[in-house]
Amino acid sequence: MVVCGDDGLAQRLATELRDVYREQVVLVVPGDRAEGRLEEQPAAQWRAAGLIGRFSSTARGSAGAAPDDTSGGVLLPIREVMSGSPTEAALLRAGVDRAAALALLYEDDETNLRSALLARRLNPGLRLVVRMYNRKLGQHMEELLDQAALVAMPGMDRAVLEASTTVLSDADTAAPALAATAVAGTSKVVQADGLLLRAVERTPPGRGEVPDPGLCTLALLSSTTADPAGAEGSDASGTVGPLLLPDDRTVHTATGRGTVILETVRHAAPARPLRRLSLRGAAFGDLFSGRLRWALAGIVASVFALTVTTILLTDADPVHAAYLTLLDLFSINDPAVGESTARQVLQLLSGLVGLALLPLLVAGALEALGTFRATDALRRPPRGLSGHVVLLGLGKIGARVLVRLRELEIPVVCVEEDPDARGIALARGIGVPVVLGDVTEEGVLEAAKIHRAHALLALTSSDTTNLEATLSARTLKTDLRVALRLYDDDFATAVYRTLRTAHPEALTRSRSVTHLAAPAFAGAMMGRQILGAIPVERKILVFAALPVAGHPQFEGRTVSEAFRPGAWRILALDTSAPAARRPDLASAHRDGEHPQLLWDLHPGYALRPEDRVVIAATRGGLADLLGRGTAPRSTC
Known part of the structure; x- marks a missing residue:
């Protein structure tokens, strides 16, 4: 089995194949990286942890294969191939031409696609597992790679063909x-x-x-x-x-x-489409504020009252009375000179209501225009918001979780430090409130209404940032439900014990994406x-x-x-x-x-x-x- 990757998923997969399935694994990792995040452990740290080892020439033998593991049950070390990119030479050194399966786990979709096409040419019968964030492109590439395998091996069994290429997304x-x-x-x-x-x-x-x-x-x-x-x-x-x-x-x-x-x-069931605020589908409540709607209701009530009064005090029928009231409202009727006192008073009152209607129409037009412009800007959390989920981090994982929460119709407030993060455009498009800022700074969580939130999802790629955000949130709301993303299992155990001791009444969960x-x-x-x-x-x-x-x-x-x-x-x-x-x-x-x-x-x-x-x-x-x-x- 050959695993190519540049982050923690490659390490976890290689260890899974070796420890659980007892497979011989070759890991292709970048050789020019000295440090990495907890979710992206560098090769030097993997080697120090005993997860990676080089076979000696004696152990490899003339064919470059690993010694047989079936007799003693001893785990084989994971052989390492250092390469900045998955070039043809690197894949051949890893033995792709003789391998049973290849996993391409780079964070860049383009790198994975180029490497998959190259590997399919080197070994048409190779089982390919490709990591892709772009789901639509991944479906097309899965069909293309399967077709390439069928062309190279026309007699391939249907069951083998359907398993020859798999496109997955960790997110x-x-x-x-x-x-x-x-x-x-x-x-x-x-x-x-x-x-x-x-x-x-x-x-x-x-x-x-x-x-x-x-x-x-x-x-x-x-x-x-x-x-x-x-x-x-x-x-x-x-x-x-x-x-x-x-x-x-x-x-x-x-x-x-x-x-x-x-x-x-x-x-x-199929996923529900996310509601988008647009010119053709904006809700009335999103276009006009509550105060404006109450003012409009007051104008309509006044017109109705004036119409009823006109019917009662004059001999006009209901349709004619409504017509006269509207003419007076818009100041386009003739003055009621020589008519009864009641008619003159009603005309004056209708004119007064018309004066109040003019600024109301201008305010409504300005609010509607501002609402449509706000679709291109980030929303702020509403004042009375409560019972929502605060989502920390809008990277590729956070963006997918945001989609899932909105499909479930769960109210969400996002917190993100990078204004160019992957999920910012998504949040803007579906109208989800976003607070831009460093969660470790004072006032950011308060802006996300964490004291009235139902739960906190800390999904940044930094374990320490997730932990710091959790501790800060718990100071504001001690019984807050928290799920934080932690890579290291020992660290997760220590965090869980500490949080359970400090806040026994609150629910705490830790999860690792890899x-x-x-x-x-x-x-x-x-x-x-x-x-x-x-x-x-x-x-x-x-x-x-x-x-x-x-x-x-x-x-x-x-x-x-x-x-x-x-x-x-x-x-x-x-x-x-x-x-x-x-x-x-x-x-x-x-x-x-x-x-x-x-x-x-x-x-x-x-x-x-x-x-x-x-x-x-x-x-x-x-x-x-x-x-x-x-x-x-x-x-x-």
């Missing part, structure tokens, strides 16, 4: 989980890649309450969720954490622990039908569709016998005819098709070789099913 993968963490906390709803599954996180049941098991229990949350000394949010080995895929006995005997259950299964995205990238590199993944605290459950044939853990066994606690669990059975199945179940959802899946299987159903099942698995359990890992570990 799109992590955004739903990040948004759900801040929005609903312990009652969050998470979909696996927006495709099939809905998982709900529930608090421990009270005394005498009967918990709803749903379709099945996916995980028991950390017993330290409310314990200041706990380690929620950590991936470090040896710490207390969530228990993934427990058996029924463990679920029934567990006390004081929340659960993540598979509650319902449904097809994901940790949320790496399983999806790793699954695509393995060529399996990975449907998606959901985070359980800082751990991951992977959902995949696997054929029963070729897996002795499934073939000939019942559903209950095939279940292995802490490793995998069968969730559904594909009941469609084998000839009509799409080789890639996830691609069927992307194309608008809905496979015939049977959920809530009977435990005694015997699995047949021609069956295909949807499973939930830990990363170690999936690796064991693929024949790549050691014994399944419940802490994976």
Whole structure:
């Protein structure tokens, strides 16, 4: 496996492939960088951490391959290839012409596209996983690269072709989980890649309450969720954490622990279009202020009262009375000389109302013009805003989370230091309030109405900035719900313990974007039908569709016998005819098709070789099913 990248996702993916899937990994990293952010660890730091090592000429052998790992089970070091850019020479040194899969994880879409075309030419049968932020361009490039593979290898099997190129976005993968963490906390709803599954996180049941098991229990949350000394949010080995895929006995005997259950299964609805303020679609409430609308209502009421009075005091019919009132209002009627005193008084009153109408019309025109001009400017948070989410950081991750929050119709206020950040134009276009400024400076969070906010999402690329913003926000609102982006697991554990001790009544969650995205990238590199993944605290459950044939853990066994606690669990059975199945179940959802899946299987159903099942698995359990890992570990 070859991984090319210039930030923390490449490190996390390489480690995932080595530790979980026991693959030989070659990592191509820039060699001219000395320092980096926590989310972009330089190669020197990776090497010091023992994640990267060079093979000696003796270990590589004449063919340049790594020694066999199957006998001793010892993890191979990740071989490093230093190159400023993924040139043809660098890819050949990494062995792309002999590799099974290549991941291109550079932050620049253009670099990834050029490298993908080059790699496809060097190895037409290579499995490509490309990181792309531009989703539309990524779809076109996926089709183009698959077509290039088909031209170079006309006899390629359909299943192999559909897995030959996968375009993913770490921002799109992590955004739903990040948004759900801040929005609903312990009652969050998470979909696996927006495709099939809905998982709900529930608090421990009270005394005498009967918990709803749903379709099945996916995980028991950390017993330290409310314990200041706990380690929620950590991936470090040896710490207390969530228990993934427990058996029924463990679920029934567990006390004081929340659960993540598979509650319902449904097809994901299409994303709602974001409301945009424009000349053709501006709402009346956005065009005119409340005071102006009340003044206009007063004018209309006055005209109505004058019309009714004219009908009562004169012999005019209602239509003629309204006509006379409007003429007097606009001062275009003849003076009521020689007419009754009541008619003269009504004419004077109508003229007075008309004088008040003129400035009102001018004010309305100016307000409407200012509203349309404001679509090109950043909105400020409204005065009475409350119950909103404060989103810190409008980079590529923050922009995707903003879209997700607006699709859920959650009020948002963004805070960003860089006026040219990627998400600024998006926030301006959909009318989301933005506060420009350094969040570490005094007054910035107050401007975002943090004291009346529902939650804070700190998603900058700096762990220290996210932590400082969290601490500052907690001084303004001690019970504020916080979800902050932290890369390092040990640092996340320390932060969680400290915040739980200082603010035990508040909900705190930490998430790593690279940790949320790496399983999806790793699954695509393995060529399996990975449907998606959901985070359980800082751990991951992977959902995949696997054929029963070729897996002795499934073939000939019942559903209950095939279940292995802490490793995998069968969730559904594909009941469609084998000839009509799409080789890639996830691609069927992307194309608008809905496979015939049977959920809530009977435990005694015997699995047949021609069956295909949807499973939930830990990363170690999936690796064991693929024949790549050691014994399944419940802490994976």
